[in-house]
Amino acid sequence: MTASAATTFRTLRALLLGGLLLLASCAAYAQGDRASHSSTGFPLTGAHAAARCESCHVQGLFKGTPKQCVACHSAGSRTPTATPIPSTHVTTKQPCELCHNTASFTGARFRHVGIQPGTCASCHNGTQAPGKPANHVATTSACDSCHRTTAWTPAAFNHARVAAGSCASCHNGSQARGKSASHVATTASCDSCHRRTAWAPASFNHASVVPGTCATCHNGSQARGKTTSHVPTTAACDGCHRTTAWIPATFSHTGVAAGTCSTCHNGTQARGKTTNHLPTTAACDSCHRTTAWIPATFSHTGVVAGTCSTCHNGTQARGKTANHIVTTVACDTCHRTTAWIPATFSHTGVVAGTCSTCHNGTQARGKTTNHIVTTAACDSCHRTTAWTPATFSHTGVVPGTCATCHNGTQARGKTANHIVTTAACDSCHRTTAWIPATFSHTGVAAGTCATCHNGTQARGKPATHVTTSAACDVCHRTTAWIPATFSHTAVTPGTCGTCHNGTQARGKSPTHMATTRACDTCHRSTTAWTPATYSHVSPAYKQHSTSVTCLSCHKSNTEAATWTFAAYKPDCAGCHAGTFKPSAHKKVDSPALYYTVAELKDCSGSCHTYTNATFTTILRSRSGEHRPTSGGF
Numbered sequence: 236m237t238a239s240a241a242t243t244f245r246t247l248r249a250l251l252l253g254g255l256l257l258l259a260s261c262a263a264y265a266q267g268d269r270a271s272h273s274s275t276g277f278p279l280t281g282a283h284a285a286a287r288c289e290s291c292h293v294q295g296l297f298k299g300t301p302k303q304c305v306a307c308h309s310a311g312s313r314t315p316t317a318t319p320i321p322s323t324h325v326t327t328k329q330p331c332e333l334c335h336n337t338a339s340f341t342g343a344r345f346r347h348v349g350i351q352p353g354t355c356a357s358c359h360n361g362t363q364a365p366g367k368p369a370n371h372v373a374t375t376s377a378c379d380s381c382h383r384t385t386a387w388t389p390a391a392f393n394h395a396r397v398a399a400g401s402c403a404s405c406h407n408g409s410q411a412r413g414k415s416a417s418h419v420a421t422t423a424s425c426d427s428c429h430r431r432t433a434w435a436p437a438s439f440n441h442a443s444v445v446p447g448t449c450a451t452c453h454n455g456s457q458a459r460g461k462t463t464s465h466v467p468t469t470a471a472c473d474g475c476h477r478t479t480a481w482i483p484a485t486f487s488h489t490g491v492a493a494g495t496c497s498t499c500h501n502g503t504q505a506r507g508k509t510t511n512h513l514p515t516t517a518a519c520d521s522c523h524r525t526t527a528w529i530p531a532t533f534s535h536t537g538v539v540a541g542t543c544s545t546c547h548n549g550t551q552a553r554g555k556t557a558n559h560i561v562t563t564v565a566c567d568t569c570h571r572t573t574a575w576i577p578a579t580f581s582h583t584g585v586v587a588g589t590c591s592t593c594h595n596g597t598q599a600r601g602k603t604t605n606h607i608v609t610t611a612a613c614d615s616c617h618r619t620t621a622w623t624p625a626t627f628s629h630t631g632v633v634p635g636t637c638a639t640c641h642n643g644t645q646a647r648g649k650t651a652n653h654i655v656t657t658a659a660c661d662s663c664h665r666t667t668a669w670i671p672a673t674f675s676h677t678g679v680a681a682g683t684c685a686t687c688h689n690g691t692q693a694r695g696k697p698a699t700h701v702t703t704s705a706a707c708d709v710c711h712r713t714t715a716w717i718p719a720t721f722s723h724t725a726v727t728p729g730t731c732g733t734c735h736n737g738t739q740a741r742g743k744s745p746t747h748m749a750t751t752r753a754c755d756t757c758h759r760s761t762t763a764w765t766p767a768t769y770s771h772v773s774p775a776y777k778q779h780s781t782s783v784t785c786l787s788c789h790k791s792n793t794e795a796a797t798w799t800f801a802a803y804k805p806d807c808a809g810c811h812a813g814t815f816k817p818s819a820h821k822k823v824d825s826p827a828l829y830y831t832v833a834e835l836k837d838c839s840g841s842c843h844t845y846t847n848a849t850f851t852t853i854l855r856s857r858s859g860e861h862r863p864t865s866g867g868f
Contacts, residue, residue, distance in 0.1 A: 277302050281337025290316045304331035308340075325363045347384035353377040372410045394431040400424040419457045441478035447471040466504045488525040494518035513551045535572040541565035560598045582619040588612035607645045629666040635659040654692045676713040682706035701739045723761035729753035748785070749793045775805030777863045807861070808836035823848055 272279045277300075279286075292300055293313055301307065307317040308331065318340050320331075325345070334343040345364075355378030358364045365387070372392070381390040392411075402425030405411040412434065419439070421427075428437040449472030452458045459481065466486070468474075475484040496519030499505040506528065513533075522531040543566035546552045553575065560580075569578040590613035593599045600622065607627075609615075616625040637660035640646045647669065654674075656662075663672040684707035687693045694716070701721070710719040721740075731754030734740040741764070757767040769785070773796075788810070790797040798804040800812040808815065817829040823845050835842055838861035846852040 282339070283337050290314060304335070323362050325358045350384075352379055355379050355382070370409045372405045397431075399426055402426050402429070417456050419452045444478075446473055449473055449476070464503050466499045491525075493520055496520055496523070511550050513546050538572075540567055543567050543570075558597050560593050585619075587614055590614055590617075605644050607640050632666075634661055637661055637664075652691045654687050679713075681708055684708050684711075699738045701734045721761075726761075728755055731755055731758075746792070748789065773805075779863045780865065803832065803836045806836040807838040807863070808832050811838065812836075822850070824854070 289295075291307065291314060301313075305320070306312060307314040308319055310319045312319065334345050356366070359366045359378055361367070381392045382388075383391075403413070406413045406425055408414070428439045429435075430438070450460070453460045453472055455461070475486045476482075477485075497507065500507045500519055502508070522533050523529075524532075544554065547554045547566055549555070569580050570576075571579075591601065594613055595601045616627050617623075618626075638648070641660055642648045663674050664670075665673075685695070688707055689695045710721050711717075712719075732742070735742045735754055737743070757769050758764060759768055786792070788796040798809045800809050803809040803812055812832045815832045815835070817831070820830040820835060820842060821844055822828040822830050826848075828848060830842060842857050842860075843853045844855045844857075846854045
């Protein structure tokens, strides 16, 4: 054998032995626990677990076998049996296992982290990754304007720039969802009823729908129609239903014969008797009304007294509650058929002092948590006619210990605005009534009233009080707030109206004479408002009899006198011209001539009787016949 032949033989023998060893190793590995492959740092999972050893360990070489996916899964790699990266694979430098797993090459999960917004089409071009289908809405917007990386669908389309009324451009059943086969027949644009935020529910405008034609669309195909359990009727839908809402419907019971309610109210077509309804053969409308099913008015007429629990058993009708007072008496002993509560419990026969047997807070109202601490029986203070007010007997209560109970918790205590004092309650208050209280002002320093009388702790100045900085006790007394005695000393004459304005102090009455004079022009005394002394300053005024009142002349209630005969003012005839008697005022006896009112307008003047009409010789004279103070002519 030549040297070259020997070398060839040794090489073949080595390869054969290596192959045999590899086969033996694989066979042994297959018979053993293949999980031991994990010790190499490359556990066999998914499709790798079923792969033959030689498909990765080429030519029997174990050491140095690459662990990176791309070393095997690429065109022209050392392992031709491994699935290579397709030519249409998304261009990426990321390791395979970031998206793929060993179970299957397909169904990869791509992480879009780091992908620039608006660059989706770089991969989603229909070759490397799914792109727009043939029926996609025509748009130049980037994919991520509508789609999300978490899921291709559903997509959120922004309709912001879509012109109103142009919905059907896309919603034509090919590019986007269009009208269904059962859609209401209409030529109106989609957005007349549908909204961009959601396809349904849609708001249909019934404005132009002719009344009574509802069934044209509401036929069960195009829009909701009558249900199988609908009340049998030939009335139009809008006889009961409204376009704003299908239910509740308003059914007009007009024309429904009394006592025939159960024809419809049979539990199928309309609500009927419940399983716990009172056993009765009476018609529904004996108790129920068409305006409302409940409350129902049950007539207890004919119900035998004492048989209430036949129905009021807690199932058919309300019965005793779990905390009802233990009793065997019939319901109608306390309750009335007009109302379940309030109930009138007769305490006749209840032994005095045993109230808490029932009034224990469970069966009947008991002591509240803030009740006065006492072991006395309830009826010591409370009455069976009413729980409150209660009459508490303070007999035996030690004077000065009121605050033991009157602490604001167990019984009424001092209010937040109570006068600051450490005196016991009973120094001012009485057990017969909390108010009025009698406060002893003994020891209160003069001029310090406002310390308490500040409007918070005790009554202070009202908003209409006379403006003054004087202490309260200058005018008021501790025995009574009013009347107050105001000292007008130092009040400037003519300034009465500053206080006597009807707000701070009594002012002019509504019937007061209209005048601009100061109050003290007539009202001279500060101790009494009346009598008042009015001074006539007019030179035409003459003192009249006391029988003449102010209103006899001042008929308009002003300082200006009312002249009945204004042509003769300011003389007597200005008021008395109407009572002038010519016959009593002769100028000549024969032939008789008489004076006129104008000639004798000043009644207090003189008049003469002449011998003849020449008026040259005076027959007799009369002077001072009338005086205003005489009380008459």
